[in-house]
Amino acid sequence: MYIETETTPNPATLKFLPGREVMPAGTREFTSHEDAEASPLAEALFALGDVTGVLFGGSFVAVTAAPGVAWAELKPMVVSILLDHFVSEAPLFAGGDASGFAVPADDADTVVDDDPADADVIDQIKDLIETRVRPAVANDGGDIVYRGFREGVVYLAMKGACSGCPSSTATLKNGIETLLKHYVPEVTEVRAA
Structure with missing residues (x-):
């Protein structure tokens, strides 16, 4: 398995493309280690200590590095975790179904109530x-x-x-x-x- 990487307009974030579906629908963002407990993959990425954000998309995982962290050092560790996860076909979320995908409820909080x-x-x-x-x-x-x-x-x-x-x-x-x-x-x- 090969994981491609792409830069994003945000220099702190890299986009990792595992060449397969990550989320069957929607996205899921994790902005803290506590949030990441819902996903073994997100939790492993946050455990690196230099990750401040993870976003699962349809075909990608976007990872945000902490301020001052060099991607040259962090990128190989992120790729290793992603490879281990996708090769093992582990579930994306804790309590995931047999396919490994448990889509969480939409985490969109409304700011104003629509009329x-x-x-x-x-x-x-x-x-x-x-x-x-x-x-x-x-x-x-x-x-x-x-x-x-x-x-x-x-x-x-x-x-x-x-x-x-x-x-x-x-x-x-x-x-x-x-x-x-x-x-x-x-x-x-x-x-x-």
Whole structure:
């Protein structure tokens, strides 16, 4: 088995591609050792001591290194853990089913409660995020999650490589906000949640 690596716009995060499905649907992010206890793989990565974030995507694992950590030293250790995990076909999550995949409940917390009167607008926003934004963000080793819509403002949370990326504000404002305003006139602003 061979694991490819790709850089991301966030210099602290590398994207690892094991050449097979990682998550059958959605993403799952771990931002602390305590969170990682739900996944033997995430827990092993955090046990290295130099990892501050792990994101499982459809076909990748994005790993974020602690400030000041050199990827030249950390990368071989991460690759070794990933190889051991995928070659052994161990479950991704504690208590995983026979295939090794137990998809956790969506961990998206809402920031604002959506107004039922905005249901059509919200459906348009969610569709654009799912079909146009999420695939592009996943290419960079991240994910984006809808957190709410109120009074013209869309609240989104960035995960993985995108959550700490120096260009994340520009992505939200210049990319996603422009796209949503173009297709959904009711959108006036996009904010990080």
